[in-house]
Amino acid sequence: MFDLDGTLLPLDLETFLHGCFSGMARRVDRWLAPDELVNLIWAAVKDTVKNDEPHRTNDEVFREAFMARAGAGKEEVWAEMKAFYEEEFAQLRHLARPTDLAQEICRTALEQGYELVVATNPIFPEKAIHERLRWAGLEAIPFRLVTTMENSHYCKPRVQYYREILTKIGRCPEECTMIGNDVVEDGAAAEAGIPVGLVTDCLVGSVPADRSPAWTGTLTDVLEWIKHREI
Template sequence: MYIFLDYDGTLIKNKEEDFQKYYFYSFLNYTNIKDKKIIDIILECTKELIKKNDRKENNLDFYMNLLAKKTGKSQEYWYNTFFDFYEKEFPNLKNIIIPNKKLINKIKKSNHNFIFASNPVFPEIAINHRINFINLDLNDFIYISTMENSYFCKPNPNYFLDILKKLKIKPADCIMIGDTDFDRASLKVGIDFIHISEEDKWESIL
């Protein structure tokens, strides 16, 4: 069995909007960017990334290009700014993370194949930290979605189809565990969905 796992609200108990508050506070504080309007621009770019529906650029290139256009600063500037933040300051956000210990313990003891299926709006360096935040290892997953290896985001069915194709697996052999309608979109490609609140269901499977 192949288990797709969401992160915010699933592998961790923090909801995405709660994590965002700490994330942006930390980002502005570390980068010393004074114009708080940048947060609105970042969120706007993220929304456009989620709606993206072509393969012209991977998610990271698309996002950096868009951010450069909207701010008038170069892609290189934003790339260096974000990656410096992810390398040096982002790891400190581990302090606010509330791991879903019951689910994580099940994963550690399970023989199933796990896919890290958080929406790919973070680059690999940040995703690796997020996995470390909950004391899991990169090797606990057979596939990890990142901005670099993705061209689509949930709830676009192509997000799931790309992973199925890469891993050469069938929807009938998969389950998505998550907490939002973005995760429930797995049903559109034939992957069963279990809400994280349905503990009896995912406990019996894992």
């Protein structure tokens, strides 16, 4: 299981999100000020992360939470946000720092007999996640699963997020490894019994002494680890 942002696709998350919010804000400024839009989005994200109803997708929860807080013009605002992903999101590619290592890691893992999952926090729509996979040069990789707003019912750092992945791919925790760069969000896989490897190139958070991951290292270290690890 690989995280995407900051792991397979190195980037500064704060800068990337600022680019997303700025692009959306320009499209909806007749209804909402930029700060109002950002506050609405984060409030809806918080509700989505807190959701524990297994029959509601993240997309459904986010939309309901957003629309409940938005005022006049909310239908138009929602339509413009969707259009942003279709028409402008690809222009944010310059905010990422793709590396050839990502493709080499995935192809090496496939050659070693692994199944691969993109376990990115599913708070973005499918369109945006698959676009970022293209930025990383991974659009042709046959991933077993890519988690998105539309196909997921939980978010990181909820343990249910990882349990849902295990159910979907039919694997036990000990058969998997979660490789990510966020101590809290990716480290939460350990609560589901999944060993965790933390990539330090774009590390978010500090590793607590009482909950060390299975290993830490750079993307180069990940490649070497996969090359020499026996399934």
